[in-house]
Amino acid sequence: MTVISTSRSLCFLLFFASVSRQFISGFCDDTKDSKNSSKTKSDVVINTGAKVVLILLGLAAVGLFSFFLFKLWQKKKRDEQYARLRKLFEEDDELELELGLRD
Numbered sequence: 001m002t003v004i005s006t007s008r009s010l011c012f013l014l015f016f017a018s019v020s021r022q023f024i025s026g027f028c029d030d031t032k033d034s035k036n037s038s039k040t041k042s043d044v045v046i047n048t049g050a051k052v053v054l055i056l057l058g059l060a061a062v063g064l065f066s067f068f069l070f071k072l073w074q075k076k077k078r079d080e081q082y083a084r085l086r087k088l089f090e091e092d093d094e095l096e097l098e099l100g101l102r103d
Contacts, residue, residue, distance in 0.1 A: 013062060020058045021051070 009066070013059070016062055017055060017059060020055060
């Protein structure tokens with residue numbers, strides 16, 4: 001991997017994490033009403049813990065998806081190289097006939 005593609009991957013990952021965090025924070029109920037003022041500290045910790053777990057799961061999913069795509073790309077490149085190698089060593093009867101090397 002080149003430096004440019006690595007930095008692009010890192011930028012994409014950070015962008016995805018920030019967007020995911022915005023969506024997750026939008027789902028929580030943080031209104032400033034009096035009924036919510038009775039939240040205990042453990043409720044806040046659980047809510048924060050859930051956010052962290054969801055972000056980590058999202059990052060893990062992106063990482064696994066990237067790994068899968070990388071392995072798929074490697075297999076495709078390997079197949080292309082193998083096809084080029086086979087074509088290189090393949091006997092070309094038409095070429096031999098054109099050159100008059102074979103009857």
